[in-house]
Amino acid sequence: MAAAAKTISIREEVPSLDDRIADAFEASMSSGDLKALLDEVEQTNVDAQAQSKAAAARALDPKLRPADVAAARQQMQDADFRSKRMEAAAEQLKGLHSKAISREARQRAAEEYAAAKAERDQLVKDLVAYEEHAAAIVQLLDRLSRNTIRIQSANSGASAETWLYSAQMIARGADHEFGIQHDSLLPNLIDGVKLPNFRKNQARAHGYVWPPASY
Numbered sequence: 001m002a003a004a005a006k007t008i009s010i011r012e013e014v015p016s017l018d019d020r021i022a023d024a025f026e027a028s029m030s031s032g033d034l035k036a037l038l039d040e041v042e043q044t045n046v047d048a049q050a051q052s053k054a055a056a057a058r059a060l061d062p063k064l065r066p067a068d069v070a071a072a073r074q075q076m077q078d079a080d081f082r083s084k085r086m087e088a089a090a091e092q093l094k095g096l097h098s099k100a101i102s103r104e105a106r107q108r109a110a111e112e113y114a115a116a117k118a119e120r121d122q123l124v125k126d127l128v129a130y131e132e133h134a135a136a137i138v139q140l141l142d143r144l145s146r147n148t149i150r151i152q153s154a155n156s157g158a159s160a161e162t163w164l165y166s167a168q169m170i171a172r173g174a175d176h177e178f179g180i181q182h183d184s185l186l187p188n189l190i191d192g193v194k195l196p197n198f199r200k201n202q203a204r205a206h207g208y209v210w211p212p213a214s215y
Contacts, residue, residue: 025096031097034100045090059076137195141189148167151166195208
């Protein structure tokens, strides 16, 4: 019977803090990653200072044997060096972090610029339809205006049963007749709508396609 194949798992070695600090100066890290690294470096500095202080206290303990004193003194020196190294790293990492923040801000600004320009370019194309839509609205409002006058004339002598309400009162579900009563929350379309000219037209008396100059 053949022996079962042996599975060998290889664990990826986690880079040391010193390696990750060195990597930060060779790679373009995000401001968030740099901030996390900076926090770790500053905490390591705090820990090293505490270790140095504790080792110094042990080294000065008169009860220790010379060999133990030497070991404590070495630990103190190692911790002091570690602290100074972390201080230097933190100072330079702060500069990298500031540069990363500026770089990311420029990138966001560039992306927003590109998005705004793309939206603007699409609006340039879409706005061409304004003239067509405005012309249709002007035609509708002109019909409404003429019919309103016609309805008013037709209502002369009409009874309550035969009274004709305006088209916009019925269509808009209003509880009042436009042109007779005023509601600031539901303005009269004929009086309230203003449609600017899409392009400058010297032949027009003013800058609007609605209301007409004669209105």
